[in-house]
Amino acid sequence: MAGPSFQALPGFRDFIPRECAIRNYLFETWRSVARRCGYVEYESPILEDTALYLKKSGGELSAQLFRFEDQGGRDVTLRPEVTASLARLVAEHQRQFPKPLKWFEIGQCFRYEKPQKGRGREFHQFNVDILGEAGPAADAELISLAIETMLAFGFVAGDFVVRVSDRHAWINFASRHGVPEADMPDFLNLVDKIEREKPQVLTQKLAAWSLTLDQVRAFIADPANASTAYTAIEQDLTARGFGDFIELDLSIVRGLAYYTGVVFEVFDSKKSMRAVAGGGRYDTLVATISDGAVDLPATGFAMGDYVIRNLIEETTHAAMQMEAWLQRQAANCDVFVIIADEARRAESLKLVTDLRRAGISADYPLNPAKVAKQFQSAEKSGARFALVVGAEYPALKLKILSSRTEESGDAANAIEWLTDRLTQPDGPLLA
């Protein structure tokens, strides 16, 4: 047999039911953590004017864009990230909302990269931002949400660490050492590469500013170089009981040009030290995007679905928590109605309808079939109970599929009966 003629595009995923359930687990966890920390949900458009992204990133992402001309001749782009849209949206609507804004979005982004394990051409991102507050209290509140999110997925101390830095520390360093302000982007880029670039290359580049690699490394190594913002954040998070989850790491500056101050990354501390999430302060972006019409300081972070899912699956306690959630979602229904007597199909359909109306997930065989075959369908559906409608209707039998035990009841009070059974563990039924 020939294979199917169409396939998903490279780097795009088919979310068949189990994959979709995993996606929903990530989404529901993100959403519930954000809501209990006082953030409200928004969503920006998936397609935007390309100029919005070029203006924000200064072209950093432009090689990776899904960019095209629409039927109206507009230069448009599938969003590679959402912060540019957020800045646009906030500039337009912010007057309606008291400050600070604590907003989150769960949405899909698109980047034309080489697909590989842990990276596709589309991915889902959890974006969390606080706008309208310039002080480190906002950064601490934001970082605490990153920590809460990891805890909600079942990670514990030792699984991850948040490495916090501050571009201001480097701006001070550079100004003390006479690095011209215009060179700051290049200088920060160099710091960003300090763990990955060859020492000779770094040494050569630093020489242009009369700096040595040792000077830079010594600056990174000395905790006394923490900025005042870092110190405030550390105190705040320690008060919350999160002191063990953060550490100063001045080697972090984050690549994107638009960051202005505190930056941080959540690291997997067991395995490859991957960044699971990252973010920081971008106090000038809203003004840039709005041509100065609105000026709002801001701090935010993003977490992608690929890396967090991989980390969950590699971490036994987090994986078990997810698996337990998936198990609860895996059943197509709670109650499978078995039509043992076709003459009772009409009554069975009414019963299914009544159960559903009462909020009980119920299914049934679309076609007449032998009772044994219907029980097979009930098993495959993942239902907890099979409710048998036979010639003795309105008398009904309820089979507990896990234990193959049964009890008797009546159609007239089926809703109360099933509701009661579904809120109890299977155990008591055996008595």
Place this chain on the structure above:
Amino acid sequence: MAGPSFQALPGFRDFIPRECAIRNYLFETWRSVARRCGYVEYESPILEDTALYLKKSGGELSAQLFRFEDQGGRDVTLRPEVTASLARLVAEHQRQFPKPLKWFEIGQCFRYEKPQKGRGREFHQFNVDILGEAGPAADAELISLAIETMLAFGFVAGDFVVRVSDRHAWINFASRHGVPEADMPDFLNLVDKIEREKPQVLTQKLAAWSLTLDQVRAFIADPANASTAYTAIEQDLTARGFGDFIELDLSIVRGLAYYTGVVFEVFDSKKSMRAVAGGGRYDTLVATISDGAVDLPATGFAMGDYVIRNLIEETTHAAMQMEAWLQRQAANCDVFVIIADEARRAESLKLVTDLRRAGISADYPLNPAKVAKQFQSAEKSGARFALVVGAEYPALKLKILSSRTEESGDAANAIEWLTDRLTQPDGPLLA
């Protein structure tokens, strides 16, 4: 002040918090109805090979596509609908799943149309399909879900009606009157336009097949022309108590070429008789998309977010139900912690963290502020309670913001105290 320099593209929506909450109301209602009727969720990619859509629709939608060449030279399209993707996905993965498949998807689709009230260039669609079952029992089960969905939104008898038809009735009619099989698409297209096209035009076109407009109208008007499938569906839905929600309407054939049998539309019966949802049987699509590799009969329907939202907002009882849901979601948090004594900020942060960990949505002022100002922030947040941390800590005060009454408690048992209060109505607190 100049306006913001960037705006959303025409026909694309910014989901600021209230709009996003309405979107979530639609999504959650769709999801919960589908799940309790035994459907499982999947999601197909937003971007697909353009040929997939051209093959499915025979070009019907091609003028409206967001279609472009990606960086790898592929001809790709933002999905205008999801059924083509579903057929592709099912052809590839169906062997893993027992039949019938009862699957649903909630996703965004894109069509380049003229934006107007009730229509944008993007919209969200609830897609529900049953695959692997050819008989009318599947169509009845599917239509019952359309009805359940309307009921879940708070609509009642008289608000809407499902008009059901069957292309087989027209195929019989055409064969009796000698309309060549090759002309069936044109003939069905004409029937589709019978309410909208000028009678002269219809008469002229029908003359080519030696038919009159009166013959066609008489066929539509006679309930004896219902197909056997329609009769079975009517019996099934009547057994469920849904007999009043459906009616035969042979004038419905639905525009898309790929429908093969039973077709239906959910109509708003109060206002403009808009179609709120529509669908039908497409028994040959999976085989077409998979070049014959997989042959699965199928039936499905889609409901868009624009029309259902408008109908909800125009229908008082449905609008009130939505508004009540939005009210419950509108608060940024349940408990706003007021830091009446800045010396207690550390303890307050710990308290906020503990509340959140216990699943209680909590917020607090990022910066020191006068107590009166903090109470204003608490009011604006929509919180039900303000929890006051002052010099007398660990003694705390709880203010019920709606009634301005208060009670005293202790930090040591704050979780139990707040959990208890949040599960009670405000009333008993006043006693």
